[in-house]
Amino acid sequence: MDVTIGRSSLAGGARAPASKSYTHRAILAAGYGEGAYLNTPLVSADTRATMRAVDDFDGDVVEDDEGLTVDGFAGRPAVPGDVIDCANSGTTMRLVTATAALADGTSVLTGDRSLRSRPQGPLLDAIEQLGGQARSTRGNGQAPLVIDGPIHGGTVSIPGDVSSQYVTALLMAGAVTDEGIAIDLETELKSAPYVEITREVLDAFGVETERTGSGFAVEGRQFYEPTDGEYSVPGDFSSISYLVAGGVMASEAGLTIRRAYPGAQGDTAIVEIVQRMGGAIDWDRTNGVITASKSTLEGVTVDVGDTPDLLPTIAVLGAAADGETRITNCEHVRYKETDRVAAMADSLDSMGIEVTEEPDALTVQGGQLSGTALDGRDDHRIIMALAVAGLAAEGRTTIRGAEHVDVSFPDFFDVLYELGADVSRD
Numbered sequence: 314m315d316v317t318i319g320r321s322s323l324a325g326g327a328r329a330p331a332s333k334s335y336t337h338r339a340i341l342a343a344g345y346g347e348g349a350y351l352n353t354p355l356v357s358a359d360t361r362a363t364m365r366a367v368d369d370f371d372g373d374v375v376e377d378d379e380g381l382t383v384d385g386f387a388g389r390p391a392v393p394g395d396v397i398d399c400a401n402s403g404t405t406m407r408l409v410t411a412t413a414a415l416a417d418g419t420s421v422l423t424g425d426r427s428l429r430s431r432p433q434g435p436l437l438d439a440i441e442q443l444g445g446q447a448r449s450t451r452g453n454g455q456a457p458l459v460i461d462g463p464i465h466g467g468t469v470s471i472p473g474d475v476s477s478q479y480v481t482a483l484l485m486a487g488a489v490t491d492e493g494i495a496i497d498l499e500t501e502l503k504s505a506p507y508v509e510i511t512r513e514v515l516d517a518f519g520v521e522t523e524r525t526g527s528g529f530a531v532e533g534r535q536f537y538e539p540t541d542g543e544y545s546v547p548g549d550f551s552s553i554s555y556l557v558a559g560g561v562m563a564s565e566a567g568l569t570i571r572r573a574y575p576g577a578q579g580d581t582a583i584v585e586i587v588q589r590m591g592g593a594i595d596w597d598r599t600n601g602v603i604t605a606s607k608s609t610l611e612g613v614t615v616d617v618g619d620t621p622d623l624l625p626t627i628a629v630l631g632a633a634a635d636g637e638t639r640i641t642n643c644e645h646v647r648y649k650e651t652d653r654v655a656a657m658a659d660s661l662d663s664m665g666i667e668v669t670e671e672p673d674a675l676t677v678q679g680g681q682l683s684g685t686a687l688d689g690r691d692d693h694r695i696i697m698a699l700a701v702a703g704l705a706a707e708g709r710t711t712i713r714g715a716e717h718v719d720v721s722f723p724d725f726f727d728v729l730y731e732l733g734a735d736v737s738r739d
Contacts, residue, residue, distance in 0.1 A: 314714070314715050314716040314738055315711055315712065315713050315714075316700065316712050316715035316726055316736060316737070316739075318700050318704060318709065318710045318711075318712070318734065318736055319703070319709050319710075319735030320684075320703075320705065320706060320735070321734040322565060323559055323563045323568055323704070323729075323732040323733050323734060324564060324567070324568070324732065325568065325731065326568065326569035326570070327570055327571070327731070328548075328570075329571065329572040330355055330548070330552050330724075331548060331549060332549035333355050333359060333720075334551075335514060335546045335549075336351070336354040336355040336356075336363075336546050337359070337363050337402075337405065338481070338485070338510065338514040338515075339354065339514055339518075339544050339546055340364055340383060341363060341367065341408055341412065341485060342485065342518045342537050343381075343518075343537070343539075343544070344367035344372040344374075344390075345385060345386070345412075345488070345518075345537045346387065346536060346537030346538050347385050347537075347538065348372075348383050348384040348385040349385075349518070349537075349538075349543060349544055350380055350381070350383075350543045351380045351383065351544055351545075352379065352543060352544065353380060353545060354546045356376060356381070357722075357723055358400060358401065358402070358717075358719045358720045359400070359401065359402040359720045359721065360402075361400075362398070362405040363402065363405045363408070363409070364381070365398070366399070366405055367385075369394070369397050370390035370393065370409075370412060370416065371386045372384055388415075388537070389489075390412050390415050391416060392416045392418035392419065392420060393416075393421075396422070396423055397409060397413070397420060397421065397422045397423070398423060399423070399428060400425055400428070401424060401691070402720075403428060403431050403649070404478060406431075406433065406458075407436060407478040407479060407481070408481060408485060409422065409482075410422060410436055410482060411436070411440070412486055413460040413462065414443070414445045414460050414462040415463050415464060415486055415490070417462060419459060419461050421457060421459050422456060422458045422460070423456050423458070424456055429456045429457070430455060431455065431648055432454055432475055432648060433454055433455060434454025435476075435479050436471075436479045439471050439483060440462075440464060442470070443464040443465075443466065443494070446459075446460070446461035447459070466487060466490035466533050467492055467494065467495075468494070468495040468496075468497065469483065469494065469497065470497045471496065471498065471499065472498070472499045472500045473498035473503060473528075474500040474645065475648070476503075477503060477507045477508050480498075480508050480511070480528070480529055481507065483531075484508075484511055484512070484515065484529060484531045485511065487530075487533065488520045488522075488531050488535040488537070489533070489535065490534075491534060493530065493533035493534075494531055494533075495525065495528070496528040496530065498528040503619070503621070503645050504618070504619055504621055504645070505579070505619050506577060509577040510576075510577045514544075515531075515537075517539055517544055518544070519535070519536060519538045519539065520535045547572070547576055548573055548574060549578075549721070550573070550578045550583060551578075551623070552721060552722045553570055553580075553583065554622075555626060555697045555700075555701050556568060556570045556605070557583055557584070557592075557603060557626075558587075558626050558630050558698075558701045559605075559701050559704055559729070560605025560606060560607070561590075561592040561594065561605050561606065561610065561630070562629075562633050562704060562705045563607060563701075563704040564606055564732075567593075567604050567605065567606035568604065568605050568606070569603070572601055573602060573603045574601040575598045579619045580620055584596050584603065586615055586627060587605070587630070590613050590630060590634055591608055591609060591611045592605065592608045592610060593606040593608045609635065610634035610635065610679075611634055611635050611636055612631055612634045612636035612638040612679055613634075615638070615639070615640050617641070617643050617646065618643075618645075621645055621653075622694060624640055624654065624657065624675070625653055625697075625698030627640055628640060628661060628675060629698045629699070629701050629702045632661050632682055633682065633702075634679040637677070637678055637679070638676070638677045638679065639676045639677075640677070641673065641674045642673060643674060644672055644673040649694070650693070650695075651690040651692045653692065653694065653695060656690050656692065657695070658670040660687050660688075660702075661702070663687060664682045664683050664702060664706060665680060665683040666679075666682065682703075682706035683706055683707050683708060684703060684708030684709045684710040684711075685708075685710060685711075686710075686711045686713070687699050687711065687712050689712045689713055689715055689717060690714070691714050693719070694721075696712055696714070697718060697725055699712050700712060700715075704729075715738075
């Protein structure tokens with residue numbers, strides 16, 4: 314699907330979608346236990362992949378109008394009867410690779426072309442350290458993956474600067490092993506708030522974890538059981554970032570964004586970043602409401618080591634700001650659904666913005682955005698960021714492959730239209 318965005322003026326209010334990160338973890342946490350009911354989850358292409366994986370391990374996930382009923386596999390996943398297809402969901406693949414290592418037999422995991430290019434080697438090595446067998450069929454640390462278990466726990470040493478999802482996967486699986494798992498980090502942890510999201514979800518399900526001098530640890534033989542058998546998924550600040558950017562770039566009257574409650578999400582940093590840029594933004598944390606209005610923005614320097622998903626949004630804000638916006642500590646952002654550093658550099662250059670790309674940094678010189686035809690790169694975050702850029706661009710901006718917003722914000726373009734955006738679909 315192609316979507317075309319015209320220069321627009323937004324007004325009104327929107328409700329943020331549920332968090333993809335929390336939903337993935339909650340589905341799998343319920344799977345590790347006897348089961349649970351998940352209120353207001355995000356049901357999207359990515360989270361459906363995790364739902365299918367729980368089914369594959371002999372759990373069961375049933376969707377209704379309000380949420381998901383998960384019958385779990387009680388810490389003992391069955392050997393899947395078929396290959397686990399993680400589609401385009403890197404979170405699913407990494408989290409359930411550790412689940413597969415608990416099964417008494419062989420599991421095979423794969424995904425689409427993009428997912429089969431993403432690094433999994435450190436997690437495979439961790440499983441080997443724990444006594445399992447784990448390999449890439451192509452010997453390159455990428456899917457398809459073959460996992461043999463069961464593991465019983467122990468101590469592992471892994472890098473922290475490739476993906477925090479390795480830590481999440483091991484903590485979640487470690488809680489139901491006999492011995493628990495201690496994780497020693499060899500390098501500084503990138504995207505650290507995502508591990509705190511994991512720990513927050515596990516705590517809600519009654520599972521204790523701890524920080525150690527060298528990393529993290531989880532005791533074994535724990536039980537996943539949320540209070541009253543239910544868990545409510547919070548709103549998603551990665552998705553909120555696009556609405557905030559739309560507000561400060563294209564809403565004279567101001568946008569109101571609901572379901573924006575504080576928590577462990579690192580991407581709450583978007584509020585502070587926009588404030589530093591001079592944006593008119595107010596966050597009522599008690600009631601979970603953000604108001605953002607069109608502003609004259611100034612360039613800033615932002616370190617995205619802990620907030621990689623914000624890079625596309627910050628790059629677009631920088632394009633609309635006066636002066637230079639420099640995004641640093643972003644090499645790990647190259648290993649997402651696409652190389653998001655290069656994707657934003659190329660796209661903004663096509664829109665008439667001066668951009669300098671370095672291995673670990675992206676510098677954007679503010680200017681007048683010009684509409685053009687752009688490739689969404691099959692990446693939901695690139696597509697949504699470019700759509701926001703289109704709101705402030707002269708002329709019209711067409712984004713190819715826009716259906717991929719289904720990964721995290723399925724009704725994104727409907728929301729923009731309801732807020733007054735000039736949106737058409739082909």
